[in-house]
Amino acid sequence: MENTTIMVVDDSPFASKQIKDIVEENGYEVIGYAKNGEEGVRMYDELKPDIVILDIIMPGIDGLETAQILMKNNPKVKILMLSSLCDTGTLEEVKGIGLKFLIPKPWEDDVLLATLEMLKKQGEK
Amino acid sequence: MSDVDVIELFDKAFYEVTKKLVKIDFEKTSDEREKGEQSLLNQGCRELIETKGSVNSVVVCQFSEELYRFITTAMNCGELPSEDELHLYLNEYMNIICGFAVSQMNNLTGTKSRLSVPEYFQEGELLDVSFQKKQRQRITYESKYGALHVFLFYSFQND
Numbered sequence: 001m002e003n004t005t006i007m008v009v010d011d012s013p014f015a016s017k018q019i020k021d022i023v024e025e026n027g028y029e030v031i032g033y034a035k036n037g038e039e040g041v042r043m044y045d046e047l048k049p050d051i052v053i054l055d056i057i058m059p060g061i062d063g064l065e066t067a068q069i070l071m072k073n074n075p076k077v078k079i080l081m082l083s084s085l086c087d088t089g090t091l092e093e094v095k096g097i098g099l100k101f102l103i104p105k106p107w108e109d110d111v112l113l114a115t116l117e118m119l120k121k122q123g124e125k
Numbered sequence: 126m127s128d129v130d131v132i133e134l135f136d137k138a139f140y141e142v143t144k145k146l147v148k149i150d151f152e153k154t155s156d157e158r159e160k161g162e163q164s165l166l167n168q169g170c171r172e173l174i175e176t177k178g179s180v181n182s183v184v185v186c187q188f189s190e191e192l193y194r195f196i197t198t199a200m201n202c203g204e205l206p207s208e209d210e211l212h213l214y215l216n217e218y219m220n221i222i223c224g225f226a227v228s229q230m231n232n233l234t235g236t237k238s239r240l241s242v243p244e245y246f247q248e249g250e251l252l253d254v255s256f257q258k259k260q261r262q263r264i265t266y267e268s269k270y271g272a273l274h275v276f277l278f279y280s281f282q283n284d
Contacts, residue, residue, distance in 0.1 A: 106146060
């Protein structure tokens, strides 16, 4: 069975490396990193990952706008939002654009993995 | 929201998140003996982040050289990042700490403030000081890797 593939969109190498370390120990494969939203949109079209992990606060277009572009172009895209700003208002904004998952930075590894599992099953029959 | 709450929230964030991220303890100190504020704001390695919304603020951190090297090394699994990437690690450190503080502030008050992308200033780069008209507070921490000075300039939307 093939690993679930992930693309990380985050301007922080710290976050990208931490995510890679934890998810690749748990049956996922990180197939791409993008440092900003524009790069993330382009890279998604090339790589077609199963899941996108997307930071909200980034230079250029932020994660919320990037998510909206990805969802418009790819209605079945699965996105996990990450943010240091993880208050109820931000969660409402995430829900407002049609996404379900937001986890805080710094994250707990078990929360990240459990959320990825939920995303993986999303849309499965 | 009182002034004290803002300072307490940032103080808690710096202490707790630093401990979680890089496993060092900060001790808050009196900074009477330290150099002048203007001098610290314009020397060494600094990070700046802004909040906009119910609280409009500028947070500037000034790191001792040993401390910023320790923090970035710890965040990069024990290896000092390259000069090209070093600021990205400090940016993330600021982003996580200030995000933690602002999230708590937003949840406690039911208001909304947003964070900017952090900016890194290296030795020799001057900060724009126009924000200094706001209310100001300073917190100084000591650690075994040197000092961190946190300057908070802020105002409330309804001030």
